[in-house]
Amino acid sequence: MIAGAGSGKTTSLIKGLASILAIHGERLRLRRQRVACITYTDTAAREIWTDVGHNPLIHVSTIHSFLWSIARGFKKDIANWVAVRIQERIDELQQAAAGFGPRVQQRTRDKNARDIVRYQKQNAAIATVRSFTYGTGSDYAKGILGHDDIIKVSSRLMIHSPLFRTLVAQQFPFVFVDESQDTFPIIVEALIAVQRQEQARFCLGFFGDPMQRIFTTGIGTIPQQDDWKAIPKPENFRSPAAVLNLANAIRRDGDELVQVGGRKQKNGEQEVSVVGTARLFVLPTDDHRDERVAQVRAWIARANGDELWLPAANGDPVKMLVIAHRMAAKRLGFGDLYAALNDKAPEAFKSGFLDATAWPLRPLVSFLLPIAEATRDNRDFDAIQLLRTHSQLLAKDNLKGVDVAKLLNQLREASNQLAELMGPQSQATIRDVLVLATQYKLLAFDPRLAAYLEDIGADAVAEDWPTDGKQEGEEGPSIEINAMAAFLACPANQLRPYQAYVNEESPFSTQHGVKGAEFDRVLVVLDDDEGTHPQFSYEKYLGLKELSNRDKKNLEEGSETSVERTRRLFYVCCTRARQDLAVALFVSDPTSAAAHIRGLGLFPEADILVL
Numbered sequence: 153m154i155a156g157a158g159s160g161k162t163t164s165l166i167k168g169l170a171s172i173l174a175i176h177g178e179r180l181r182l183r184r185q186r187v188a189c190i191t192y193t194d195t196a197a198r199e200i201w202t203d204v205g206h207n208p209l210i211h212v213s214t215i216h217s218f219l220w221s222i223a224r225g226f227k228k229d230i231a232n233w234v235a236v237r238i239q240e241r242i243d244e245l246q247q248a249a250a251g252f253g254p255r256v257q258q259r260t261r262d263k264n265a266r267d268i269v270r271y272q273k274q275n276a277a278i279a280t281v282r283s284f285t286y287g288t289g290s291d292y293a294k295g296i297l298g299h300d301d302i303i304k305v306s307s308r309l310m311i312h313s314p315l316f317r318t319l320v321a322q323q324f325p326f327v328f329v330d331e332s333q334d335t336f337p338i339i340v341e342a343l344i345a346v347q348r349q350e351q352a353r354f355c356l357g358f359f360g361d362p363m364q365r366i367f368t369t370g371i372g373t374i375p376q377q378d379d380w381k382a383i384p385k386p387e388n389f390r391s392p393a394a395v396l397n398l399a400n401a402i403r404r405d406g407d408e409l410v411q412v413g414g415r416k417q418k419n420g421e422q423e424v425s426v427v428g429t430a431r432l433f434v435l436p437t438d439d440h441r442d443e444r445v446a447q448v449r450a451w452i453a454r455a456n457g458d459e460l461w462l463p464a465a466n467g468d469p470v471k472m473l474v475i476a477h478r479m480a481a482k483r484l485g486f487g488d489l490y491a492a493l494n495d496k497a498p499e500a501f502k503s504g505f506l507d508a509t510a511w512p513l514r515p516l517v518s519f520l521l522p523i524a525e526a527t528r529d530n531r532d533f534d535a536i537q538l539l540r541t542h543s544q545l546l547a548k549d550n551l552k553g554v555d556v557a558k559l560l561n562q563l564r565e566a567s568n569q570l571a572e573l574m575g576p577q578s579q580a581t582i583r584d585v586l587v588l589a590t591q592y593k594l595l596a597f598d599p600r601l602a603a604y605l606e607d608i609g610a611d612a613v614a615e616d617w618p619t620d621g622k623q624e625g626e627e628g629p630s631i632e633i634n635a636m637a638a639f640l641a642c643p644a645n646q647l648r649p650y651q652a653y654v655n656e657e658s659p660f661s662t663q664h665g666v667k668g669a670e671f672d673r674v675l676v677v678l679d680d681d682e683g684t685h686p687q688f689s690y691e692k693y694l695g696l697k698e699l700s701n702r703d704k705k706n707l708e709e710g711s712e713t714s715v716e717r718t719r720r721l722f723y724v725c726c727t728r729a730r731q732d733l734a735v736a737l738f739v740s741d742p743t744s745a746a747a748h749i750r751g752l753g754l755f756p757e758a759d760i761l762v763l
């Protein structure tokens with residue numbers, strides 16, 4: 153099913169699941185089979201799981217848990233794959249070392265040498281691993297595979313092993329994939345391989361919209377196979393008329409899809425179309441951005457006669473969508489964390505910062521902070537659950553011959569200390585938190601993170617690692633090392649406000665984080681100055697800034713540029729609004745920008761305002 157935003161793809165997916173249960177439920181139960189529904193995020197999985205009434209015949213999960221639930225049984229194949237993977241890493245590191253130029257710092261060379269030794273040790277230990285688990289980071293010597301590994305090893309199995317393909321279809325004769333445009337191409341290839349082999353025994357459904365692909369790792373359009381059926385859904389059920397017109401206009405430059413309809417509302421017995429508003433405010437890039445946004449809100453409140461648009465301290469009814477907002481980060485209290493992982497940081501850190509998936513952040517946000525909070529709030533059950541999920545200490549195999557009471561006491565002590573270190577008043581750094589977790593062996597860190605904790609003395613980091621412009625132009629490893637130094641020195645109490653931001657608990661959401669969601673009032677902030685993402689540029693998208701040489705080269709080669717990527721992100725943002733949409737564009741010269749944008753035919757002329 154390929155259809156635009158608000159066309160009811162997720163709604164249809166849920167209805168489809170209900171029909172499968174009604175028609176095939178009994179048979180599935182008898183054969184101990186389940187229906188798989190794959191979502192892009194854990195949050196989406198929880199929502200769909202609720203919508204299907206927590207029916208145990210339906211397995212709603214992210215792609216990682218889905219793949220692991222099948223692949224985990226293939227221990228021998230996994231062990232072989234891991235051995236090859238470790239050797240690959242060693243080869244890569246040795247190649248990198250051979251290519252080090254004279255400008256590479258000694259520390260980078262030392263780290264490379266130590267990493268090689270570490271992988272060689274893992275290589276030796278791998279033969280003794282009895283079973284593999286799926287964890288926050290990968291630690292092969294302990295049998296722990298990370299997120300990337302799961303994707304690689306299971307897609308490989310699916311593509312190369314007929315037995316594995318049969319097993320997938322036997323366990324899950326129906327597989328639905330939501331947000332299919334952002335699915336890894338290798339996973340699509342693997343699922344198609346299952347379908348080709350199993351034919352009518354396996355029903356595969358993709359639900360997506362290529363215009364809403366916002367991650368570079370996503371496939372975009374699913375290659376349609378000859379015997380597949382395409383289900384069009386031309387109607388839009390979410391957007392008011394003003395927003396639907398804008399959505400169609402944005403899309404016009406990207407593909408052919410046009411939506412009709414729009415949200416309707418009951419007026420007595422009659423259904424009437426919701427008109428809504430969609431306005432563009434063009435504002436100057438100065439030091440008063442927050443005041444300008446407040447001014448826009450006050451303007452709309454007056455024009456629409458809707459007080460809910462006025463700035464609110466708590467429970468803000470307006471959703472503000474920002475790409476990665478330095479000012480919001482500062483105001484919400486995680487300015488240093490933002491700077492550490494965005495300023496002169498590796499690309500992977502910047503993009504992983506948007507949804508807390510960057511490897512330095514993962515264990516902190518998904519495990520250590522939740523456990524600190526559960527402890528502080530006396531939620532013992534939650535704390536134990538977290539330990540069960542993330543820590544090897546409570547794994548069945550590790551409990552044999554262990555004094556459990558003593559272990560639980562130690563864990564309680566560790567959790568108490570964590571709660572203190574990560575509390576709002578704490579002076580501790582992220583390094584302090586990670587060191588504590590290491591001392592208590594709370595979790596097996598991703599080897600990349602473990603390397604920093606072992607290798608680098610805290611003082612050395614603070615004193616003599618340049619974070620000014622000196623390292624510019626140097627090869628990758630130095631950039632990562634410096635970003636990690638800044639990250640480990642960040643105050644640990646910045647993690648909680650950062651997590652609230654990523655989890656949509658603040659009035660701000662990241663533009664990447666809102667796909668699939670809808671809100672009555674949406675304010676999209678377009679500000680290239682504040683973003684640190686060269687892959688997106690609203691000024692280039694709107695024709696206010698020249699394309700870079702790299703963009704031009706991409707164009708020549710037929711690859712996509714930041715213009716297409718930004719158009720898709722803009723489409724996703726604008727189509728979240730159920731009632732009123734405001735777009736605040738910050739540029740150096742608002743008057744001439746507004747004049748230019750009037751010629752683009754995106755917004756009606758009267759709805760482009762310079763305040």
Ligand SMILES: Nc1ncnc2c1ncn2[C@@H]1O[C@H](COP(=O)(O)OP(=O)(O)OP(=O)(O)O)[C@@H](O)[C@H]1O
Nearest residue numbers: 156157158159160161162163164361389390667668
């Ligand atoms: N047939 C329908 N009749 C009326 N309302 C509908 C219908 N289908 C969906 N809706 C409503 O329209 C809105 C959008 O639906 P849904 O979220 O399923 O769309 P979507 O295509 O998945 O959107 P997106 O691509 O933006 O994620 C929801 O509020 C949903 O309740």
